[in-house]
Amino acid sequence: MKGGKKNSAAGAQNNMGAQRSSFSFSSYIFFFAAVAATATLSILSYELILSLAESTLAAAIGTAVILIVLSVVLTLISAVYRRAEAERPVKEILRATDRMARGDFKISLKPRHMWGKYDEYDVIFENINRMAAELSKNEMLRSDFIANVSHEIKTPLSVISSYAQMLRIKDLPPEERAACADTIVSASNRLTALVVDILKLNKLENQKIFPQKCALNAGEVMRECVLSFDEKIENKGISLDCDIDDVEAVSDAGFLEIIFNNLISNAVKFTEGGGSMFISLKEEGAYFVATVRDSGCGMSAETGAHIFDKFYQGDTSHSQEGNGLGLALVKRVIDILGGEISVNSREGEGTTFTVKIKK
Numbered sequence: 001m002k003g004g005k006k007n008s009a010a011g012a013q014n015n016m017g018a019q020r021s022s023f024s025f026s027s028y029i030f031f032f033a034a035v036a037a038t039a040t041l042s043i044l045s046y047e048l049i050l051s052l053a054e055s056t057l058a059a060a061i062g063t064a065v066i067l068i069v070l071s072v073v074l075t076l077i078s079a080v081y082r083r084a085e086a087e088r089p090v091k092e093i094l095r096a097t098d099r100m101a102r103g104d105f106k107i108s109l110k111p112r113h114m115w116g117k118y119d120e121y122d123v124i125f126e127n128i129n130r131m132a133a134e135l136s137k138n139e140m141l142r143s144d145f146i147a148n149v150s151h152e153i154k155t156p157l158s159v160i161s162s163y164a165q166m167l168r169i170k171d172l173p174p175e176e177r178a179a180c181a182d183t184i185v186s187a188s189n190r191l192t193a194l195v196v197d198i199l200k201l202n203k204l205e206n207q208k209i210f211p212q213k214c215a216l217n218a219g220e221v222m223r224e225c226v227l228s229f230d231e232k233i234e235n236k237g238i239s240l241d242c243d244i245d246d247v248e249a250v251s252d253a254g255f256l257e258i259i260f261n262n263l264i265s266n267a268v269k270f271t272e273g274g275g276s277m278f279i280s281l282k283e284e285g286a287y288f289v290a291t292v293r294d295s296g297c298g299m300s301a302e303t304g305a306h307i308f309d310k311f312y313q314g315d316t317s318h319s320q321e322g323n324g325l326g327l328a329l330v331k332r333v334i335d336i337l338g339g340e341i342s343v344n345s346r347e348g349e350g351t352t353f354t355v356k357i358k359k
Contacts, residue, residue, distance in 0.1 A: 041070060089121040096128050105136035152194050156187035163187075197325040200258075204332045211252035211336060218288050218359075219246040221253050222281045225260040229268055236273045243280040247288040249359040255333045256357075262326040263292040263353050270296035270351070287339075288359055293352040298345045307343065 089112065096107050109125035111118060118126075163180040166172065172180075222244050233240055267277050271294045278293040299307070308331040334341050339357035 037070075037074075041066070089125070093121075093124060093128065096132070100128075100132055100135065103139075105132045105139065107132040149194075149198065153191065156191040156194075159187040160184050160191075194325075197329060201325055201329055201332065204329070204336065211255050213250050213252050215248065215250055216253050216256075217246055218249045218251065218256060218290075218357075219244045219281050221256045222260050222279070222290060225257060225264055226279055228261070229264050232268050233277070236268065236271070236275075238268065238271050238273070239276040241276070241278045243278075243282075245282055247281060247283045247359065249288055249357075251337065251357065251359070255337055258333050259330050259355060260290065260292075262330045263290075263355070266326060266353075267292050267294035267296065267351075270294060272296065283359070284356070286359055287356050290355045290357075291352065293350065295350040298347045298349045298351050300347050 092109060096109055099105075099107060107129065109128055111122035111125050113119060113122050163183045166180050167177060167184075223242075226240075226242060226244075264279065267279075271277060275295040277295070278291070280291045282289050282291075308327050331341065334355060334357065337357050339355060341356075342354045343351065344354070345351035
């Protein structure tokens with residue numbers, strides 16, 4: 001069955017990284033030591049020269065010369081210190097960000113201090129490493145997405161092209177001509193559904209579609225979704241048991257339809273003829289809980305880990321009946337509504353999807 005579970009811990013990692021950075025006194029101690037040493041040496045030099053010199057003016061001039069020499073030495077020391085503590089890590093950061101800007105995400109900056117003694121630069125290094133890893137992952141997902149879209153579009157286009165060529169045969173029997181036309185219509189509908197789902201998912205992921213919440217009966221929305229699959233369920237000889245309560249809620253009917261329709265569609269798709277389905281919707285405190293259970297082929301734990309991934313189809317024997325975007329849409333809509341979804345499945349023993357959404 002399609003889909004999967006995703007866990008994102010980016011925010012937690014950032015907070016953890018910030019907590020690891022410790023306040024460093026080294027720069028302040030260096031500055032204090034330099035000022036204290038300069039002041040102390042100046043006083044000692046003045047007293048020493050004053051005791052040796054014939055006049056106060058000569059002592060002052062001697063002290064000034066010593067101060068200039070000390071300042072030059074301290075400036076050189078400061079430059080070396082600054083180069084080691086600031087300029088070098090800044091240059092590493094600039095090189096890394098330049099590579100990332102050019103599309104190279106194979107970056108691994110090594111922190112300069114041990115774990116637990118990180119300074120701000122070490123935290124920046126780790127943040128850049130995580131950023132590069134995430135961008136690399138996104139680039140791979142983008143490439144996979146383009147490849148999958150290309151494949152999904154190419155298949156129905158090939159079907160349309162092939163059967164359209166057959167329709168050009170003048171002496172083609174009427175029944176074969178009708179079959180070709182039906183195949184073209186079916187492939188066109190599949191292509192249209194794919195484009196619609198891609199656009200819808202893109203808008204949802206980019207927050208271009210917002211829920212238009214209003215008072216509604218969540219049970220009634222689910223009943224209408226079930227009725228829309230009545231013919232398919234009957235044609236496959238599936239035994240359907242429903243326990244749907246009337247639940248008053250403030251939500252978006254269109255968003256709920258995306259959830260219910262895709263879950264019911266999956267259950268019908270993966271349940272063999274003569275199998276069974278159970279659909280329920282109940283009120284639980286401040287939530288309503290929808291359950292869709294089927295006696296279909298089920299799935300392994302490995303497949304279950306990916307069922308919410310775009311274009312993922314664990315059972316390729318049903319690949320012609322979908323495009324691998326249904327559960328990705330479901331997961332995104334549930335996240336926007338502030339709900340939860342869980343899956344319980346075993347190979348050969350069916351699958352149960354449970355959705356919990358705030359009323």
